[in-house]
Amino acid sequence: MIKPILKFLPFLIVLALLPLMLPAGRLGAYYLTLLILTASYAVAALGLTVLLGYSGQISLAQAAFFGIGAYTFAILGVHDGVPFWLAAIAAVAVAAVFGLVLGMISLRLASHYLALVTIGFQIITQLVLANWHALTGGPDGISNIPRPSLFGFALQTDEQFYWVSLAVLALAAYVVYRLRNSRLGGALLALREDEIAAAAYGISVFRTKVMAFSIAAALGGLGGVLYASGSLYISPDVFSFYQSVSFFAMVLVGGRESIVGTILGSGLVTFLPEVLRFLQSYTVAVYGLLIVVVVLFLPNGLYGALADGVGFLRSRRTAGAAPAEQLAATIATTAPRPVATSETLLEIKDLTKRFGGVTAVNGLNLTVCKGDVAVLIGPNGSGKTTVLNVLSGIYAANGGGIVFRGGTITNASPNQVHAAGISRTFQNIRLFPELTALENVVVGYFSKGTVGLAGTLLSVPRGYREEREAVAKARETLGALGFSRFDVRAKHLPYGQQRIVEIARAIVAGPTLLLLDEPAAGMNHEETAALSSILYRIHELGLTMLLIEHDMSFVASVATRAYVMDFGQKISEGSVQSVLADPAVIKAYLGDDVEYA
Amino acid sequence: MAEIIQLAITGVALGSIYALIAFGFGLIYTSVNVVNFAQGDFAMIGAYFMVSLELGARLPWWLALILAVLLAGACGALFQLLIYQPMRRRPRNFLPVMIATVGASVFIEQIFLVIYGPVPFQLPSIFKAQTIRLGGVSVYPQYLVIIGATAAMMALLRWFIEGTKLGKQLQATAQDADAARLMGIRVARMAALTFAISTALAGLAGLLIAPLYTVTSTMGTSIALKAFAAAIIGGFGSMTGAILGGISIGLIETFGATYISGTYRDAFPFLFLIIFLIIKPVGLFGEKVSQKV
Numbered sequence: 001m002i003k004p005i006l007k008f009l010p011f012l013i014v015l016a017l018l019p020l021m022l023p024a025g026r027l028g029a030y031y032l033t034l035l036i037l038t039a040s041y042a043v044a045a046l047g048l049t050v051l052l053g054y055s056g057q058i059s060l061a062q063a064a065f066f067g068i069g070a071y072t073f074a075i076l077g078v079h080d081g082v083p084f085w086l087a088a089i090a091a092v093a094v095a096a097v098f099g100l101v102l103g104m105i106s107l108r109l110a111s112h113y114l115a116l117v118t119i120g121f122q123i124i125t126q127l128v129l130a131n132w133h134a135l136t137g138g139p140d141g142i143s144n145i146p147r148p149s150l151f152g153f154a155l156q157t158d159e160q161f162y163w164v165s166l167a168v169l170a171l172a173a174y175v176v177y178r179l180r181n182s183r184l185g186g187a188l189l190a191l192r193e194d195e196i197a198a199a200a201y202g203i204s205v206f207r208t209k210v211m212a213f214s215i216a217a218a219l220g221g222l223g224g225v226l227y228a229s230g231s232l233y234i235s236p237d238v239f240s241f242y243q244s245v246s247f248f249a250m251v252l253v254g255g256r257e258s259i260v261g262t263i264l265g266s267g268l269v270t271f272l273p274e275v276l277r278f279l280q281s282y283t284v285a286v287y288g289l290l291i292v293v294v295v296l297f298l299p300n301g302l303y304g305a306l307a308d309g310v311g312f313l314r315s316r317r318t319a320g321a322a323p324a325e326q327l328a329a330t331i332a333t334t335a336p337r338p339v340a341t342s343e344t345l346l347e348i349k350d351l352t353k354r355f356g357g358v359t360a361v362n363g364l365n366l367t368v369c370k371g372d373v374a375v376l377i378g379p380n381g382s383g384k385t386t387v388l389n390v391l392s393g394i395y396a397a398n399g400g401g402i403v404f405r406g407g408t409i410t411n412a413s414p415n416q417v418h419a420a421g422i423s424r425t426f427q428n429i430r431l432f433p434e435l436t437a438l439e440n441v442v443v444g445y446f447s448k449g450t451v452g453l454a455g456t457l458l459s460v461p462r463g464y465r466e467e468r469e470a471v472a473k474a475r476e477t478l479g480a481l482g483f484s485r486f487d488v489r490a491k492h493l494p495y496g497q498q499r500i501v502e503i504a505r506a507i508v509a510g511p512t513l514l515l516l517d518e519p520a521a522g523m524n525h526e527e528t529a530a531l532s533s534i535l536y537r538i539h540e541l542g543l544t545m546l547l548i549e550h551d552m553s554f555v556a557s558v559a560t561r562a563y564v565m566d567f568g569q570k571i572s573e574g575s576v577q578s579v580l581a582d583p584a585v586i587k588a589y590l591g592d593d594v595e596y597a
Numbered sequence: 598m599a600e601i602i603q604l605a606i607t608g609v610a611l612g613s614i615y616a617l618i619a620f621g622f623g624l625i626y627t628s629v630n631v632v633n634f635a636q637g638d639f640a641m642i643g644a645y646f647m648v649s650l651e652l653g654a655r656l657p658w659w660l661a662l663i664l665a666v667l668l669a670g671a672c673g674a675l676f677q678l679l680i681y682q683p684m685r686r687r688p689r690n691f692l693p694v695m696i697a698t699v700g701a702s703v704f705i706e707q708i709f710l711v712i713y714g715p716v717p718f719q720l721p722s723i724f725k726a727q728t729i730r731l732g733g734v735s736v737y738p739q740y741l742v743i744i745g746a747t748a749a750m751m752a753l754l755r756w757f758i759e760g761t762k763l764g765k766q767l768q769a770t771a772q773d774a775d776a777a778r779l780m781g782i783r784v785a786r787m788a789a790l791t792f793a794i795s796t797a798l799a800g801l802a803g804l805l806i807a808p809l810y811t812v813t814s815t816m817g818t819s820i821a822l823k824a825f826a827a828a829i830i831g832g833f834g835s836m837t838g839a840i841l842g843g844i845s846i847g848l849i850e851t852f853g854a855t856y857i858s859g860t861y862r863d864a865f866p867f868l869f870l871i872i873f874l875i876i877k878p879v880g881l882f883g884e885k886v887s888q889k890v
Contacts, residue, residue, distance in 0.1 A: 058692060060699070105875050115632070115695065116825050117874065120867030123822070131860050241818070245703055252696065285707030291700025295693045296683055433689075 008173065011260060015166055019159050032158045034270055036230040039165035042266035043172045044223030045250040046259065047216035050176055052248075053256035054185060055212035056192030061102070061118035062220050062247040064125035067239025069095040069221025070228040071129060074142040084148040084229075092221045099217020103210040122241050129236035141235030145228045165226050172219055173259050175457055179215070180259075182456040182463060183449040183470065188212055190443045193432035199414035200392055200424055201505065202447030211453060242284070249287050252294050255301025264303060343370040345544050346391075346422075346513060350400035353383075353390050353568075360386040362568035363400065368513070368561075373535065373545045375555050375576070378565035379589055384548045385427055387565070388515050391546075392424045393417040405512065418447060421512035425502045425519060427548075433491035437483065437501045440490055441474035444505035448473075477508045481534050496527035500534065507538060514538065516547035520554045532557050552580070564588065602734045604851050610740035612847025613747035613840075617802040618824035619831065620751070620839035621795030627834035628771035628791040631681055632695045635702035636799050637821020638709075639676075641814060643669040643800025644807040645709055648718045658723055662804060669800025670793040676701065677792035682785065702818075710814035717811035720804070743805045750801060751836060754794070767791065819863055823850065826870040845869075 018035060022028035044066045051057050073091035076082040082090070106117040129136050136142070147156050148164060155164050179185050187208050190198040199205050228234050246269060254265020269290075273283045298305045346368040353361040361383045368374045376384050389395045391402060393414040401410045409420050423444075431440050449470065451463040478486065483500050490498060499519060506514055519535075520528045528551065535558050539545065549555050555562065555576055562579045564572040566588040572579045579585055618636055625633050646668050650661035680697050684690045722739040729738050758764040770777040770787040778784045802824075803817060810816060823846050831842025846866045853865035 056692065058695065105871060113829055113874065115634075116822070116829065117867075117871060119822055120826070120870060123819075124864045124867055127861055127864050242703070245699060248696070248699065282707065282711060285704050285711070288700045288703030288705075288707060292680065292697050292704065295697040295700065299693060 008170070008177075008260070012166070012170055015169075016163065019162055029158065032162060033230070034274070036158065036162050036165055037227070038267045038270040039162065039169045040223045040226035040230055041247070041250060041270055042223075042263045043169055043226060044220045045247050045254075045262050045266045046172050046176050047219030047223070048247055048251045049256060049259065049262045050179065050188070050219070051212050051216035052251055053258075053262075054180060054188040054192065055209060057209060057212060058115040059118045059213070059216065060115055060241065060244045060248065061122040061125070062216065063239045063241070063243035064122045065095045065099060065217040065220030066224040066227065066243065066247075067125060067129055067234075067236070068098055068217075069224025070234050070239070071136055071142070071224075072221070073225045074145050074228045074234055075135065077146050078142055078144055084146055088148075088222075088225045091225045092218050095221025095224070096214045096218035099214045099220075100210060102217075103213030119241065119244075122244055126236055126239055126241075129239060136236065139236060141233060142228075143233040145232050145234065147229050147232075161230060165230065168222065168226060169263070172222060173263070175215075176219075176259055178457060178459060181467070183446055183451065183467060184208070184211070184453060184456055186439065186443045187446055189435060189439070190432050190446075193434055194430050196394065196414075197426065197430035197432065198443070200394070200418060200426075200430075201444050202415045202418040202509070203443075204413075204415050215453075245291075246287060249291050251301075252291055253301055255303035255305075255307070257300065258303045258307070261301050261303025265301065268302075341370045344368075345370045345372075345405060346546070347403045348387070348391070348400070349403070351387065351390060351397055351402065352399035353386050353395060354398045359568055361390065361397075364565070364568065364570055366563055366570060366573075368544060368546055370544055371542075372561050373539055373547070373559050374561045374563065375559035376546065376548045376563050376565060377550070377552075377555060377579075378571075382565040382588075383568040384565055385517055386568075388424065388517050388546075388548060391417070392422060392515060415447075418511075422515065423506040423509065423511035423513070424515035425499075425506050425517060427517040427521065429495075429498045429502050431490035431493075431498055431502055431505070434489060436487050436489055437478065437493065437497075438471070438474055438486040440501055441478055441505045441508050442470045444508040445470040445473055446509075448509050474504070474508055477504045480537065482530075496523050496530070499523065499527075499531065503534065503538070507541075507543065512544065514543050514545045516545060516549075518548050518550065520549060520551045528554055599734045603736065604855055605848065606734075606736055606740050606744075608848035608851035609844055610743040610847070611806075611851060612827070612844030613743050614802045614806045614820065614843070615824040615827040615846050616840045616843025617747055617750065617798045618821055619828035619843050620754075620836055621798040622825060622828045623831075623833040623835065623839055624791055624795045626828075628767070629677075629681065629685075629774075629788050630691060632691075632698070633792075633795070634695065634698040634821075635676065635680075635705060636795065637817030637819075637824070638702050638705040639669050639673055639796040639799035639817070640803030640806070640820055641706070641709060641812075641817035642672055642796075643803035644720065644812045644816065645713055645718075646800070647720055647804035647807065648713075648812055651720065652718070662801075665804055666797050666801045669803075670797030673792040673796025673799075674789045676796065677789055681788065681792070685785075685788070706814045706818070713812075713814070715813075717813045719811055720807040722808035737809075739805075739808050746801065746805055750798065751840065754798075755836065763790070823863075823866045826866050829870060830873055 019032055022031050044062055047065070048059065048062050051059050069091040072094045073087050076087035076090055077084065102118070102121055106114050130139055132138070147161055149155055155161055187198065187203045190201070190203055191205060191208055195205050250265040250269045251262050252265070253268055254263070255261030269287070272286065276283050276286055294301060300308060344367055348364055348366040351361055351364040352359065364387060376387065378384055386395065390397050393412050393416065396411045401408060403409070404420055404422060407420065409417055412420070432443065435443070449466045451460060451466060456463050475486065478484070478501070481500050481504050483497065483504065485493065485497070490501060493501065503516070503519070520531055523531060532554065535545065559576050562574065562576045563570055564579050564582070564585045571584045571588055572582040618640060622633065622636050625631050643665050646665035647661055650656050650664055651658055654661075656664070680701050681694060684694050684697070687693070723742050724738040728735040758768060766777070766782045767787055767790060769780065770782055770784055774784050777787070802820070806820065807816070824843065827842035827846045828839060829842070830845060831838025831840070846869070849865050849869050850862060854862040857865070
């Protein structure tokens with residue numbers, strides 16, 4: 001808790017001293033109202049930082065949540081005489097509930113559908129605010145909105161209220177910071193980067209998205225409370241689609257992944273009309289143009305551009321990578337490999353998967369024993385990857401069953417499969433490209449954590465302990481695989497190293513069964529040799545593996561048991577040598593009338 | 598009964614407008630994988646060009662109409678050059694391009710507000726008669742013009758896309774841009790053409806509906822949002838889907854505004870969409886959402 005406070009303290013002090021630097025008289029008073037406005041906008045914009053920046057979901061309804069918060073607060077405070085802080089908490093809760101409901105109905109949708117549903121929600125909300133006279137006062141709005149008091153001190157002047165707003169903003173910033181650096185924050189980023197991979201490592205896509213949506217709505221509502229109390233008066237025209245776009249602009253201009261960036265962006269967009277006063281009616285056009293220019297030229301916003309510049313200077317000093325041979329040498333081992341037992345770990349019975357009229361897997365039976373390195377081979381299109389995808393819960397089976405460690409996991413969701421102890425890698429590596437190697441592997445440890453949203457935001461010590469444990473475990477796993485470039489973003493790693501990171505991510509949480517989909521594909525000779533030693537090493541650790549592979553010398557070097565598929569069915573099984581000698585296998589690969597001259 | 602038929606014609610006419618824009622949305626989405634939030638602004642652009650050409654330059658209505666539609670298309674080609682082309686090769690550009698179109702939309706609206714001023718313009722309808730009577734039902738002729746023009750335009754487009762070489766190139770690019778490039782198709786030109794056709798359709802929709810409302814800088818926004826809802830209901834990229842989606846949205850809006858509440862007119866299409874998406878998350882005809890694992 002101390003570190004972030006120290007980090008943000010100078011920034012906070014500058015913000016707190018701002019009112020003292022303003023010119024005297026009416027201009028100063030006007031700037032002070034703009035500062036209060038900025039604080040309320042910044043709180044709402046921080047909600048978008050979570051939603052857009054972290055989880056990658058687009059919402060054009062932030063002004064609606066801002067309005068719901070403002071109106072709930074004003075109605076409770078003015079009409080019903082509810083005390084300030086109680087009304088404020090109620091307003092945040094109501095906004096969060098709206099966010100939760102909207103999220104639950106719309107998050108099954110792809111991002112562009114989602115954007116539209118949020119616009120629809122924005123429009124409906126504004127219509128209701130403007131037309132439900134009895135509750136909202138219609139177009140006249142609500143006036144005489146109260147300001148707070150704390151421990152008997154009335155905080156009524158603009159200056160006092162600015163400091164209240166700043167304290168609320170600091171709290172909101174802390175919440176977002178804490179979330180970002182927690183296990184749940186890692187899950188949000190993973191979701192943004194790759195939903196399928198996130199689900200495969202135990203993250204519930206739906207729950208995590210709904211959480212992001214509710215947090216964004218709650219912060220929107222909190223911003224609305226500050227706005228209502230700061231302006232003392234609200235009317236429906238403020239909470240428009242354009243205000244939503246302007247929240248969007250704040251987050252994008254500042255840098256959508258950065259808290260400080262978002263706060264600066266909010267200030268910039270709020271004060272922009274003052275600077276651009278000479279442009280008169282063009283100011284809104286400038287917002288639009290600003291969004292376009294930032295997206296085109298500064299994808300990470302002003303703050304992001306600044307941070308990239310600093311990062312670039314730093315990265316020039318980091319050392320290069322260890323070559324593959326060296327890597328293989330460091331992890332080469334002479335320990336005996338575990339022998340496969342006869343204890344059944346995974347049993348696939350009559351598994352069938354159809355895509356429309358194509359039967360990709362047709363009544364497949366397959367048993368993997370504890371300690372096996374089982375390999376599934378077969379010609380292209382024989383259904384191998386489909387088997388893996390059904391196993392890991394990405395596709396639903398049309399028939400048959402899967403039993404793992406005595407429990408049925410047929411058609412379980414990817415995160416349930418992961419929870420049962422099955423982990424996997426993908427044929428086309430699915431790392432989270434914008435996360436570092438270490439962060440990728442930490443996401444793999446997600447399922448081991450226990451602290452939920454409330455615990456995270458309340459900063460319970462167990463949360464910190466678990467996070468440290470996850471990082472330590474990730475370092476250890478990467479280290480064991482001979483990988484040391486922890487802080488390089490996954491997208492900047494060479495292909496072979498990406499494979500290693502992906503394997504580390506899959507095994508960090510200690511699964512019982514590891515599924516590998518063509519781990520040696522696209523690797524050069526040295527990288528393949530290194531991969532063999534890595535798989536030996538993993539095997540030694542007691543992991544059972546099921547892999548799909550085409551590289552036969554690689555298969556011969558690692559596999560203890562082989563299964564051959566063709567046309568969705570198993571045609572042979574046994575040791576690698578025996579299946580490769582099987583006439584049925586030769587026929588599948590080379591066809592019927594091969595002459596052995 | 599007469600009232601219901603009258604409302605149905607109104608709904609179908611409104612729906613035709615939505616269908617024109619919805620089909621344009623779908624065309625851009627399926628061809629270049631861009632969701633263009635500025636689509637509605639081209640309806641506004643079409644209407645303002647019609648104002649300038651018909652009321653300003655005093656051209657005959659048919660010439661003004663053709664020029665306005667072509668100019669809207671030209672603006673669309675320029676739009677994609679400035680917004681889409683710079684980001685075309687950037688990886689994971691879907692969200693950034695979508696955001697950029699939101700920004701561009703705000704910008705375009707404001708620029709037209711500055712050029713034409715805040716006072717709304719009124720375009721005359723193409724046929725001067727106030728109403729015509731069709732077997733006991735009195736109909737505003739502009740509705741029939743809208744329905745007829747939409748039908749003609751859709752037929753023309755179908756012929757263009759399926760019957761001409763250029764249309765086939767367009768389809769090939771939409772299905773696989775890399776393969777199309779290898780076959781010698783100028784992919785960047787096809788993208789420009791896609792945007793031009795889509796925005797010309799929006800322009801036509803805008804100038805057709807303008808006589809019923811007024812021409813303002815924000816007229817496109819609510820029309821386009823409803824058209825977007827229509828595209829989702831009908832499924833992106835299908836002409837039949839766009840027409841059915843558009844007409845259902847048009848009917849719901851018209852009947853909802855008349856029989857339930859005029860104040861909440863704009864809310865009905867979205868309520869319908871939200872309910873629809875809960876029941877059928879991939880639209881009427883389904884978008885092919887198959888993720889390659």
